[in-house]
Amino acid sequence: PDEYHEDVDDDAFTYVMARWNLRRAADLVEDLDGSSTEVMAWRRLADRIADGYDPATGVYEQHRGYHRLEPLTAEALGRVPVAADLLLPPERLHGSQLIKQPDVLMLHHLVPDEVAPGSLRPNLDLYHPRTAHGSSLSPAISASLLARAGRLDEAVALLRTALRIDLDDLTGATPAGLHVAAQGGAWQALVHGFAGMRVRAGALHVEPAVPAEWDGFRLRLRCLGRRVSLRVEGDRALLSTDGPLPLWDGGRRRLVDGEVALVCGEDGWTRGR
């Protein structure tokens, strides 16, 4: 995703996605045809992929040598977002740690179960200040991740930017076409970020976070073949489905149907008792 560093080796995003693809393909093939020598080879290969993760720091090195680049942050260029490639000569840009949009952090958005548990915050701490958001897709994804990490004020600010890209013509070229992918990213920020909704092992996980400046929020979507709505106010939520829906409830998988009250407690969001 980071177009400021393209000619690189051992790119973490590439390797982790390759690993995810190998494992996911193995799962799918095994579901259909059972295991085989080839499928087992895929899994062994996936297990051997080196992804640049350092357990001591919790950080993935974006690509080989990234940590030795100039530690330039986006704010050093002035206002953020900024198209850094219009301000810096290519040599300086490529030699710096500035990134155009979430790259390692994109893994935490796309395949959160494929990255090391607990690694979101240390990677946000490192990469978010270095993100120039030179892509119109970047603010929404960053908003989602910041919301999941509990940095809600920052998340709301970037969500607002994402939502207003075309309303305020922030690209200077909205008449050339709406930024539909950015709009989709904003939707993802609400669903995956603020609502904390994910499907894991065939069941819906819900973990909302309401920013202080919001009274609450409400979503409607389709999930696992069901029409689902979620209404969140503070530490309480109401989940509604139009049919049986597998739901993670405090670490247990349950089948819910109709309206389900959820509360936020010590064990996270669970069904209200």
Add this chain to the structure above:
Amino acid sequence: MTEIVAVIDRTDRAPALVAVARDYAGALTARLTVHDLAHAGAAALQSAAASPADLLVVPADALEPEGWAAGLLPDCAAPLLAVPETAVGVGLGNPPRVLAPLDGTREAESAVVAVLDLFSGPGADVVVLHVFDEDTAPLFWDQPAHARDSWGEEFLTRHARRAGSRLELRSGSAREEVLDAARAEHADVIALGCSGHLAAGRARLVRHVLRHADVPVLLVHPGARAVHRPPAEAATR
């Protein structure tokens, strides 16, 4: 008829400035009047400022804050053509090639309009220049090739609609990029919008270009009147 008024001071550089003014008069089919400060004093300047000229031609250094023409700029209703000493012998091409830096402000836009009005007879090859810096760089630049085309097209539509011109995009210091682009594009003249105040700390781009340009600089006040066109030209627009 289009009227050009040239104001000269020292005798030794007067011929060169008059030659530039004559070149413009020929290209624009204009009548040229020359006022000589050395002979008529301040009255020459007052007369020039009060005249219904479509273009005033003066030496560039006379527009410095302490120069004798500095007072012309704030209230000048006509575009000013400032001729640097290094612009001696720089004539207008056929068609004239104009470098028009545009930062998206009304001042800069007025310069483009004035250029198109002034050169509506012979036509002009207008190169619009926009320099990205920390104040003007877009927030987002998605896919560079696509972004450049769509952003550039929209920028010209919004700020240089009549120009039919091409857009040159650069990054860096506007002061240096304007001069470099003028050389690279072989511009005959640089057109700049100017609010009229060239005191220290203001209009840094204009002052820098006036001091270092190798070609005449057309300064346009946002309130400058449109160039008078002969009835025949007006009827065909």
